[in-house]
Amino acid sequence: MFHGRECPHCQAMMPLVDRLENEAGIKIDKKEIWHNEKNADLMRSLRDIIEPKCGGQLRTPTFMNTETNDIMCGEVQYGKLKEWATR
Amino acid sequence: MKKYWRCHVCNDIHYGIRPPEICPTCEFKNAYVEISSAEAKKIQAAETDMDKVKFRQAIGEFAKRNEFQVNPNTDKVNMLIDGVFSCEENHGMKYCPCRLIAKDFEEDLKLVCPCNFLIHETYKDKEDGECWCGLFIRRKK
Numbered sequence: 001m002f003h004g005r006e007c008p009h010c011q012a013m014m015p016l017v018d019r020l021e022n023e024a025g026i027k028i029d030k031k032e033i034w035h036n037e038k039n040a041d042l043m044r045s046l047r048d049i050i051e052p053k054c055g056g057q058l059r060t061p062t063f064m065n066t067e068t069n070d071i072m073c074g075e076v077q078y079g080k081l082k083e084w085a086t087r
Numbered sequence: 088m089k090k091y092w093r094c095h096v097c098n099d100i101h102y103g104i105r106p107p108e109i110c111p112t113c114e115f116k117n118a119y120v121e122i123s124s125a126e127a128k129k130i131q132a133a134e135t136d137m138d139k140v141k142f143r144q145a146i147g148e149f150a151k152r153n154e155f156q157v158n159p160n161t162d163k164v165n166m167l168i169d170g171v172f173s174c175e176e177n178h179g180m181k182y183c184p185c186r187l188i189a190k191d192f193e194e195d196l197k198l199v200c201p202c203n204f205l206i207h208e209t210y211k212d213k214e215d216g217e218c219w220c221g222l223f224i225r226r227k228k
Contacts, residue, residue, distance in 0.1 A: 004184050009185060034174065
């Protein structure tokens, strides 16, 4: 998960991510991109994968399955997050 | 080809194929002159006297003249303004805190707040449209 410290959508998603980790036993690696240049560079390096699914931009929050490269971005309900993470 | 344009009345900078007929900031007509990207960068960098209070007032005034409003959720707006100023401090410009810069000056100008969200899919043709970060939302009719 790529997120920004001052991104309200990201902040709203954090409790849902924590709940998903607890309920589904899934580990989601959280990478802050505005205050951590290494994470920012990582996100930029994935532009070709992320942008087509996120309005042509690098938006936060962006969720990425590193095994399948499946991308979802934006603030979503818990059900949608879980469906994305477990499919 | 897109170029930089500067309002000779209020120094408003526009990046586009042609300048706006009416300046969205001072509302002067036919006031834009073409400038270089270096001059545009210099003008934008000089806008350092803008603090968070003035920025909040400026976006409020900007929204008043348009079909959208500043989000009434004060906590969200305050967080976003903190992010905009953090971006300016750490990365040189008032970038949107909910998107990441590409490290390409001209491309990244599109992420300077307020951005041209009217063309984004999160706003265009949506009754409850808003810019990606949610700082601006469409005004209810």
